[in-house]
Amino acid sequence: MSDTQVYYLAYLVKLLVVFTLAVGLVPILVYAERRVSALMQFRWGPNRVGPFGLLQPFADMVKLLCKEDLVPERASKVLFTIAPALTCIPPFLVMSFIPVAPSFALAGREMKGVVVDSPVGILLLLALSSLTVYGLAIGGWASNSKYSLLGGLRSSAQMISYELAMGVSVLAVLCVAGTLNLTEIVYRQTQFFGFDATSGNWAGWNVFAQPLAFVIFLIAAFAETNRLPFDLPEAESELVGGYHTEYSSMKFSLFFMGEYIGMVGISSVLVALFLGGWHFPGMHALGLQPGTLPFTILGLLVFLAKIGVLLFFFIHVRWTLPRFRYDQLMRIGWKVLLPLALLNVLVTGAVVAGS
Amino acid sequence: MEVLERVAFYVMAVIAVASALLVVVNRNPVASAMSLVGTFLAVAGLYLTLNATFLSAIQVLVYAGAIMVLFLFVIMLLNLEREPFDLPGFGRIAGFALSVVLLFSLISLALNATARPETSARGGSGAEIGDVFFSDYLFPFEMASLLLLVAMVGVIVVARRRKPEEEEEGEA
Numbered sequence: 001m002s003d004t005q006v007y008y009l010a011y012l013v014k015l016l017v018v019f020t021l022a023v024g025l026v027p028i029l030v031y032a033e034r035r036v037s038a039l040m041q042f043r044w045g046p047n048r049v050g051p052f053g054l055l056q057p058f059a060d061m062v063k064l065l066c067k068e069d070l071v072p073e074r075a076s077k078v079l080f081t082i083a084p085a086l087t088c089i090p091p092f093l094v095m096s097f098i099p100v101a102p103s104f105a106l107a108g109r110e111m112k113g114v115v116v117d118s119p120v121g122i123l124l125l126l127a128l129s130s131l132t133v134y135g136l137a138i139g140g141w142a143s144n145s146k147y148s149l150l151g152g153l154r155s156s157a158q159m160i161s162y163e164l165a166m167g168v169s170v171l172a173v174l175c176v177a178g179t180l181n182l183t184e185i186v187y188r189q190t191q192f193f194g195f196d197a198t199s200g201n202w203a204g205w206n207v208f209a210q211p212l213a214f215v216i217f218l219i220a221a222f223a224e225t226n227r228l229p230f231d232l233p234e235a236e237s238e239l240v241g242g243y244h245t246e247y248s249s250m251k252f253s254l255f256f257m258g259e260y261i262g263m264v265g266i267s268s269v270l271v272a273l274f275l276g277g278w279h280f281p282g283m284h285a286l287g288l289q290p291g292t293l294p295f296t297i298l299g300l301l302v303f304l305a306k307i308g309v310l311l312f313f314f315i316h317v318r319w320t321l322p323r324f325r326y327d328q329l330m331r332i333g334w335k336v337l338l339p340l341a342l343l344n345v346l347v348t349g350a351v352v353a354g355s
Numbered sequence: 356m357e358v359l360e361r362v363a364f365y366v367m368a369v370i371a372v373a374s375a376l377l378v379v380v381n382r383n384p385v386a387s388a389m390s391l392v393g394t395f396l397a398v399a400g401l402y403l404t405l406n407a408t409f410l411s412a413i414q415v416l417v418y419a420g421a422i423m424v425l426f427l428f429v430i431m432l433l434n435l436e437r438e439p440f441d442l443p444g445f446g447r448i449a450g451f452a453l454s455v456v457l458l459f460s461l462i463s464l465a466l467n468a469t470a471r472p473e474t475s476a477r478g479g480s481g482a483e484i485g486d487v488f489f490s491d492y493l494f495p496f497e498m499a500s501l502l503l504l505v506a507m508v509g510v511i512v513v514a515r516r517r518k519p520e521e522e523e524e525g526e527a
Binding site for chain 1: 420
């Protein structure tokens with residue numbers, strides 16, 4: 001096999017790893033969600049199927065697959081069918097822009113730890129993640145049911161509103177990083193902590209350089225993934241089930257999967273932008289040579305651990321906080337988060353320009 | 356790679372044209388809006404084949420991600436019925452004539468075009484675009500932001516509640 005062939009084969013493996021990461025985390029997350037919520041409420045949670053109930057996700061899957069696939073009368077059939085896929089695809093695409101591991105040398109070339117390494121990666125990422133809203137809005141509309149429609153409308157209003165605050169908070173990070181390339185942003189965070197006089201930029205994890213942007217992004221992340229306390233689009237006490245009220249069987253589970261992959265995706269973005277990506281202080285001292293496969297795998301594991309912590313936080317918040325009222329949600333987004341994010345950009349810009 | 360590029364171009368072009376046709380042909384306004392999203396995405400793909408990554412990202416972010424969502428939002432709120440609309444005879448003829456003229460000018464443009472648009476080797480990175488914006492095109496750039504500000508102020512003036520007693524209750 002020639003070097004080029006090895007390279008392309010490794011590329012395919014890389015794609016497969018990222019894809020498996022996104023899909024594979026979903027059943028683990030569903031199981032973790034049920035177990036953690038049970039722990040928090042002094043219940044047992046699923047513990048019958050397999051040891052510690054570990055096979056519960058598979059039982060769930062079989063159940064969902066065997067359910068009758070209903071399409072409501074007078075629903076718009078084509079749109080009703082494609083809507084679940086529309087929610088599922090963007091989070092996958094987002095994952096392809098995340099540098100999940102450091103690069104390593106392969107067949108005389110550098111193999112980057114990211115599927116798509118674009119000079120404007122962060123913009124493409126934001127662009128693709130903004131497409132998630134279509135699945136929810138179209139799903140709600142096509143169901144021809146008032147609860148679904150309200151859920152769909154809520155989701156589109158909510159996601160547009162919080163995208164603004166999210167985008168502006170990212171802007172401040174871009175100011176300190178001085179680049180739109182995600183690999184570069186992560187690499188910068190792996191350097192020493194503090195002000196880098198030679199490049200005129202901040203180095204070290206962005207969460208320390210930009211704590212306010214981190215908090216704003218984190219709050220917006222909850223709204224973008226429709227998780228409690230911002231799960232208004234599917235508020236069961238008001239809207240039965242929100243945008244997926246009329247869905248059943250595999251279509252419903254696609255919505256479900258979309259939500260969880262979305263969580264994985266947004267956690268990955270948080271890790272890459274703010275928490276140093278695959279970097280961990282002291283990992284260079286472990287004796288593994290940077291630029292080799294073992295070091296890359298170590299980086300991937302660190303990345304996974306960080307996502308895990310964030311995902312646990314997502315679950316923990318869901319079972320701790322009550323749901324916001326809709327006007328409160330809008331007020332926080334527009335009157336608190338957006339002005340704060342703008343102020344943050346202003347101050348950051350002044351500091352970066354002044355130094 | 357030349358072949359792959361060609362294939363990518365034709366796939367994107369076919370999607371763009373087909374979904375653009377669907378926008379016009381569809382009777383259902385929501386389906387039309389979704390087809391328009393398809394057109395925007397395909398055009399963004401065409402930008403990618405031209406190595407204009409930045410433009411492509413902005414195309415998806417602004418048109419597909421924001422503007423069309425608002426369109427969809429309004430269409431859903433208006434709850435349009437699927438009613439066939441009839442233009443008066445004169446309007447039909449005028450519209451047909453106009454489209455024929457447009458079609459022929461497009462075809463002649465396409466036939467006369469020889470060179471591919473030149474694209475930057477740096478892949479249209481953010482820094483490059485920023486450089487151009489803040490040097491050669493500073494005035495138009497600032498004017499555009501002023502225009503947006505005017506539009507924003509205008510919207511707020513139009514949407515503002517008139518009566519002071521209504522100000523107190525229920526926000527957004």
